[in-house]
Every structure is written in structure tokens, then in C-alpha cells.
Amino acid sequence: MAVTTKATIASFRGKLLKCAHNASTTNCEMAFNLYLPPQATTNSLHKVPLLIYLAGLTCTGDNGAEKGFFQHAASQKGIAVLYPDTSPRGLKIPGEDDSYDFGSGAGFYVDATKDPWSKGYKMYSYITSELPQTVFSAFEQVDGSRVSIFGHSMGGHGALTIFLKNPHKYKSVSAFAPIANPSECDWGKKAFGGYFGEENKTKWAEHDATELVKAWDGEANPLDVLIDVGIADNFYKQGQLLPENFEKAARGKGRVNVRWQDGYDHSYFTMATFADDHVNHAAKYLLG
């Protein structure tokens, strides 16, 4: 559970920590970034809530911290931001590094059940359990009782599914260009087929936001989900994201605010543009 802080970088009046720890779920050393806003570093009695950002295919914890501009609003609101990696690294599983959309950098936030991936591709357990426990234990300034989650693309899939499966763990959820119905797109079929097997469709449904939201009790617990999708996003055009399927399945379950952003693509430029909105969406629930 010990965390090594390899670098401390000043950012928006707070501190961005470059950390690593040996993770038992993923069976390897995992790197992550943790942004502590100025409110966390100047008064250790005042705990700050945590917003977890799940990144997309090919990313590490660095991309969002460098190009997402989430620190801008997180600093103003007093929210810590956790930037995990997207898969285990260096497990030496044959084929692990062959594709950008499977294996390294593509853990899909699931616990693989199929060999050899089940040996360490346990990103669901890592993100929902081991990593936050590690952070709360190493950083007393972070309040384990106030956590929100959001993400981009594969990380948008991760954020939506993890929130829908654990509504009591997270105060809010939002997503940029999420893979919102992975059972029905090429990326998701490849990932779920590889990590769960082609036949295990029950598992597929358990990690498909569109399937999960159908079972959501919107009367007891009305949703408030913010989703930004760029109309110029090539992966949206290719049918990899399918946010419209999620939107339809979520009807009557509360507020699912899918904002179709004219001209915007799949890049971090889109996230930087709407970063404040997503942090403020989380702040409503984390600080409300």
C-alpha cells in the first residue's frame, strides 16, 4: 500500500504528485498522478473531496494532468483529482503490446476472467478499490467519503459503468465521448471478447453502460449525468461511442444531459474546452 512520490510539481496553486505503488490487483507497479488543490496543502484539517479521471485508449495518468486542464477548476473549487493509468504494465503476457485497443493502455476498467489476462488485467478492482484505498491511506487530506468519477472515451465507459454499478460509492459521474454501449461497437467487442470470452455475454452486460442503465431505478435515485460528445469526433462517426443508445436507454431515469458539441473532435482540446463544466458538475455533488 506504500506510495512513492517521484515528483511534486506546482500547478494552479496546488501540487501535482507523480506517484507509484505496487498493486496486488494488477500484479505490477502502477503509476498515477494526484492533484492536491491549494485547499488540501495549506490546511491538513480541511479534507478535500476526490474526483477520479479515467483516461482513454493509449493514455497513461499523465495525459489528463498535462492536457485536460482539470486542475484549473479543481483548484478553484478545492477538489483533488486522481489520474490513474489505463492498464497494468509490463506483465509480459504474449501480445500485450501488440494493439492500441487491447492489452497495455486498454484495460477497459474490467476484471478479466479469461486467461492469460486474468493474471493482472483487473482494472475494475484496481480503480474501485485498491487505488482509492491506497490514496486515502497515504494522503490524509483526501476525503474518502466524497468521491466522484468521470472519464474520456474508454474512460467514459469506465466512469459510467463504475458509477452505475456502485451508486453509493460516487457522488456524481460525467463523461467525454464515452464508449457508451461497448457490446455493440468494435472496440468493446474486441475488449470484452478478449477479457471475458465471446460466450460470456452476462459479463459483457455487467460492464455495458447502456445495459446497466436499463436496470437503474430512476424514481428512487434520479440520474444527473453530463456527457459531452463532439459532432466531429471520428470515433463517434464510426459508431464506436454510441452515446445515443445510452441516452435512449436512460430515458425516464432522470437527467442525462448529452451535449452534442458542434465541430469538436475526440481530442484533449475538447476536454480542455469543457473541463470547467465537468469539474463544476462534480463540485455540485462533492461540495453541495
Next chain:
Amino acid sequence: MAVTTKATIASFRGKLLKCAHNASTTNCEMAFNLYLPPQATTNSLHKVPLLIYLAGLTCTGDNGAEKGFFQHAASQKGIAVLYPDTSPRGLKIPGEDDSYDFGSGAGFYVDATKDPWSKGYKMYSYITSELPQTVFSAFEQVDGSRVSIFGHSMGGHGALTIFLKNPHKYKSVSAFAPIANPSECDWGKKAFGGYFGEENKTKWAEHDATELVKAWDGEANPLDVLIDVGIADNFYKQGQLLPENFEKAARGKGRVNVRWQDGYDHSYFTMATFADDHVNHAAKYLLG
């Protein structure tokens, strides 16, 4: 003078253009980024002023556009931002790619007088003349009569020297961690020695902000320069920047606001943090 726009990316309600053109001063194709704020793209009758960002060693025009966060305030204020490259590319001069601090990625915003560098290492002429003329001719929305300049590290040196040598061309100047007295630091000695020759100290002084500011007529034209320097900046600690020499030489010449930022380093995280301040400093003069 023709500009090829290779990509258009939505960013902060405006457009980031990835462009290239064949430059005669540098004798090669040069890439640049141009951010057009929403005010420029929605009304072609309303011209927007231009802020030129000069990047540091090893950078291209991409780094600032991706990690500087300058589009945030530029979008609000209605200012275009031009992100040039830092040197010619691919001239095939022997040794061109051997060092991070000389040759490719290290043009130092001077016109080399020494062979073989004089064949294309003419970044001073490129930045002060060819590139802006190309931009004003290709993009009618950009107002050639309202231009400001700023930069980081080597680019801070570029911004300060280019402003001090051409006060009528630029409305304002600011810098992050500038190499403020290159004649007295290792980076500057290597660059000026290589591009001008060891003996040509007159040329050295013509491109040294600390030397130039001594001759500035602060009574006729009081300075208003914003400079941010991180106290945790390793290059500052190594004596590569020497902003204190510039500050001292500029005494009595107007306002030189050197802000010593506690805990901040030499990275784009520092720039992102204070990006709004620098764009707003330029906005005072570009829109005033």
C-alpha cells in the same frame, strides 16, 4: 506565402489551425499553429489582434497549443494566438540534430551570421517579418496592426529581445522563465558562439535582453513587462535564466514586474497556471 491548413481543431469555442508554409528566410517548410478565437470566426468584419507565443528549447508550435492553456483567456478576450516552430527543420546541416540546445529546436530567434547556420537559421527574420506577413495575408480576420509577443525560456529571450528591438511593432511583451541575459549563461554562450561566432560580441549584445534594456528610453516609453519565474526552476537555479540581471538593468525604465513564483518549475504546468495573467497582460494593450 501560401499557407496549407493541415487540420482544424475546435478549441475553446474557436479554432486551432495546424498550418505549414514554405519559408524563404529559413529555407524549408515551417509548421505553425494558429488559434482563431470565436470572435474571429463568427464575424469576418471584426478583426482580432494577434499574440505570438515563442516556445522554448526542444519545442515545436504544438507544445504551447496543447499544454499552455493560452486559448482559455484568448477565447474570452478575442485574441488570436500564433505558435511558431523554434527552428528550421531538415536543412541537413551536419550536427543540426546533435544537441537539444543548438540547431533543431534551438534557433534562439536570431539570424545566424556564421556558416553553415546562416543558410537557414534566420529565426529573427522569420518571426519578426516573414511569418506574421504570411499570417496576415492568409488570414484576413487577424489584425496586423495589433500584435503582442510573449514566450517561455528561449522563447522568453526571443520575446524580450524582439520587443526591445522593435517597440513599434508590438503592443506588449511578457515572459515565462526567460533566458534574460544569454551572453552570461551556458545556453546563450553556446548558441551565440555557434550562430554568430565567439568574437562577434556586438551581435551578442544585439540579442541580449539585459544589454538591450540598458539602452531603452524609459522616460519616452516606460516599460510594462510581466515576467514569471519559478523559484523551483532548475534552469533558474543553474544560472541559465538570470532574470535578476534583466530586472536590475531595467531599473528606472518603467514597470518590470518579475513575479517569483514559489514552488513552480520550468514546465508547462507553470505556464498553464499563469496563462490567463499573460494573455490578460497582452489584452490590456491589444484591446485597450
